[in-house]
Amino acid sequence: MxxxxxxxxxxxxxxxxxxxxxxxxxxxxxxxxxxxxxxxxxxxxxxxxxxxxxxxxxxxxxxxxxxxxxxxxxxxxxxxxxxxxxxxxxxxxxxxxxxxxxxxxxxxxxxxxxxxxxxxxxxxxxxxxxxxxxxxxxxxxxxxxxxxxxxxxxxxxxxxxxxxxxxxxxxxxxxxxxxxxxxxxxxxxxxxxxxxxxxxxxNNYPFVVATLVERSIEISHWGGNIAVEDYIELVHKGAELKGSFSRLEFQMDRRGKRQPALQRFLTVLPGTAKDIYYRDEIGNISTSGVRLRADSVEVDVRPRYPLFGGWKTSYVIGYNLPSSEYLYHKGNNYALKMKVFDHIFDNIAVEKLTTKVILPELAAKVKVSTPYSMDRKPDELRATYLDTVGRTVVVLQKESLVDDHIQSFTLTYEFDSVSLLREPLMASVFFFCLFIVVIIYVRLDFTIVADPEKDIKEKIRGIVSVLDSLIDKKQHLYTVFINDTNEFKSTGDEEILKNAKKALDTNRNSVNGQIQSTLNSLKALSESTYEKATDLLRYDKIVLDNVDGYLSVLVKSQQKSGVEDVVLKKVSDARIRADAILSSL
Missing domain, CATH: 2.60.40.1730 (tricorn interacting facor f3 domain)
Structure with a gap:
């Protein structure tokens, strides 16, 4: 055989x-x-x-x-x-x-x-x-x-x-x-x-190889825009640099651009490219520049440091394109025609290229035609804002590429124009529902169980208000009594003094009884608050003792004396202390 x-x-x-x-x-x-x-x-x-x-x-x-x-x-x-x-x-x-x-x-x-x-x-x-x-x-x-x-x-x-x-x-x-x-x-x-x-x-040409190029092309029907972003890793595979690098020696080298190091390069983008950005891992590189040509845009890329043999760097470059220049359609059938990758710099060698095309959500019947053999990997899904099932991502890969591979591929798919209304309608419905929920939330009380601590505070606040009114009432009794004693001093009629003392005792005992009953209600709610409030009756006892002493002096002499001033001060102090106690409750 x-x-x-x-x-x-x-x-x-x-x-x-x-x-x-x-x-x-x-x-x-x-x-x-x-x-x-x-x-x-x-x-x-x-x-x-x-x-x-x-x-x-x-x-x-x-x-x-x-x-x-x-x-x-x-x-x-x-x-x-x-x-x-x-x-x-x-x-x-x-x-x-x-x-x-x-x-x-x-x-x-x-x-x-x-x-x-x-x-x-x-x-x-x-x-x-x-x-x-x-x-x-x-x-x-x-x-x-x-x-x-x-x-x-x-x-x-x-x-x-x-x-x-x-x-x-x-x-x-x-x-x-x-x-x-x-x-x-x-x-x-x-x-x-x-x-x-x-x-x-x-051969002092810098042997810089793009070990990895990852291109992302995102199509937006709503914005009429195509967003392109390239992530590129560069490695200088020429003779490796022996020893340390000297910036001074580099700047003084008379060879200038003939040094075997990559100092700057021109990247060529489509002529309608706009919103161009260029950054590395640190951030935006402001030393780069852009020049407009008749049919292209040149980006003067200057890395942060010259690339010598064995050195490497990575960066991201991106831009936007109007979809009218590259996306064609007839009815619901669309065709995208774009370069597989851009001109990175002259005589570039690319070891591995991955081109991803992110289609609109619900795009169907996707077909790809490439100018040369490329591996089509399984489609991916990418979810962005307001997506429900995610967007189809077509993934193309190829290894070992040069400038001659910078050719256009064609990707066709079907997309119903009515689907353009999905996201605005979804946004409108979302905000409408959000406003309805907010309106219902602020107007209704969804509390299931009352807060016991809050209820106790509310009840204590009500009891303090009752005590305040009772203290005012008792303070008025002392005021009436003082007025009656002044009338006794002008007439000398002991019957007036006797009736005044009797009215004071009767009404004071009645008010104190109400105060004690209120304090008992407070004790059931808070023991500590009750202990503070009992001082209201203690200060009242001091005032009453001074009133009895004042009556004994007043019967002996109707003339004004220092005892009367003491009684008036004690009545005033009792009120001030009562207010302080009520405030602390």
Missing amino acids: KFLNLLFLVINLLLVTSAWKINDVERKVDISTQIVKVTSVVTFENDNADANSLFVLLTSEEEDHLAFLEVNEDGKRGKLKVSADASASKEGFKAYKVDLSAKVAKGKTIKLKVDYRLIEALVPFPAKIAQSDSQFVQYHGSAHYAAAYPVQKEKTTIKLASGKALSVTSVNPSKQEGDVVTYGPYASQPAYNKKPITVHYE
């Missing part, structure tokens, strides 16, 4: 390699930044029957770092369908099948442009450098174009960064002129041919 499988694979390889041949290859490799950009213009000739597909190859080393691959007919717009295919793969190579737009007859040629991008393929060497040192990296590649078919003629040009080239692998014929290394032209090369080369050169 294994023999049959091997035989089938060999036959298949023979068929693959015999169908086409390559007449000419012009390959350009740009390694002047952190992204390895390879563009090959390849002329294929059909050597067999009519064919509508062919294979392009990558070396296994390139496959490990591949981020983007695109094939199109040279000089024509539109890209061809490319898919991985193991049938033409071989050890050390990865094959991709390209479906042509039309069949190519035997003996005819077709010229294709093959573009691909590699990330994290350049290796810093040395791996650690001092702050004042330049950054050197190594590029490992092949002097020959990786092809599944025989190559008649090929040439490779490698563009270096401006700076020193410490070493370049020589494969005759090859030459170096300034920052350009040329391999070839080579003739009559076999299929699946590879010649390893290494280029060790100076």
Whole structure:
């Protein structure tokens, strides 16, 4: 069985390699930044029957770092369908099948442009450098174009960064002129041919990678707005900084922007972006600036500190867009067309991207069309103000992206326009019910059990009021008695004095009896309050003793004496003390 499988694979390889041949290859490799950009213009000739597909190859080393691959007919717009295919793969190579737009007859040629991008393929060497040192990296590649078919003629040009080239692998014929290394032209090369080369050169481009980009797009039909927010984590994966960082040395460095550190960068946003904000974990970064262009908005982002090798930072950038520019609809059918992610800065490499689209509540029949393969994760739910079932969140993910992936995706869904009235109606009903509840609450007493302590205080307050009126009544008795004694002094009629004393005793005893009865009621409510109130009768006894002494003196002499003044003062003091006692109750 294994023999049959091997035989089938060999036959298949023979068929693959015999169908086409390559007449000419012009390959350009740009390694002047952190992204390895390879563009090959390849002329294929059909050597067999009519064919509508062919294979392009990558070396296994390139496959490990591949981020983007695109094939199109040279000089024509539109890209061809490319898919991985193991049938033409071989050890050390990865094959991709390209479906042509039309069949190519035997003996005819077709010229294709093959573009691909590699990330994290350049290796810093040395791996650690001092702050004042330049950054050197190594590029490992092949002097020959990786092809599944025989190559008649090929040439490779490698563009270096401006700076020193410490070493370049020589494969005759090859030459170096300034920052350009040329391999070839080579003739009559076999299929699946590879010649390893290494280029060790100076590259001070900051190798800053976005290890994580989390994009949130929230659609608001009610406000006619699309809110976009990106959370970005950046890591400098170039040569790590050796030793400590000196701000003074950094500012005095004559290399300026040519230092291998990220000092500032331009982020490009849509032209209709507004309400832009940029902040990190500490807060808003006011050193950033915004410039308006004809069809875009540029944000000049300046981190709080320059990013050297091994350093990292994170930040949030957000803005609002008018939905009329990006959200289209016909009836209840809506279509959102937006970029998968924005241009963070030139030659960016993104390790992981998560794009979340937050749809209006009750959106249904959601479909997503992406410009390239993306993983659609299970939909999430997000509840916000006045939501009942939550909003659908569409989650898209992809790893290994470059600037070429900044393309638009389309998301369609259905949304009933009547649903726009749900939240205002819910808010109106809520506040109406709230006002009704408040009106009922302030007008009704919902007390189930009376407060005993409060009731006792109310009863004591009523008893004190009764005692106050009884003290006033007794005070009036003393006033009447004093008036009668003054009449006795003017007439000398002892009958008046006798009747006055009798009336005082009778009425005073009656009032004191009422006071005692009231005090007994108070005792049943509060023992301590009762003890204080009994002083009302004690002070009255003192006043009565002074009245008896005054009568004895008055019978002997009708002339004014000091005893009369004492009686008047005692009556007044008794009232003052009574008021003080009542106030303390």
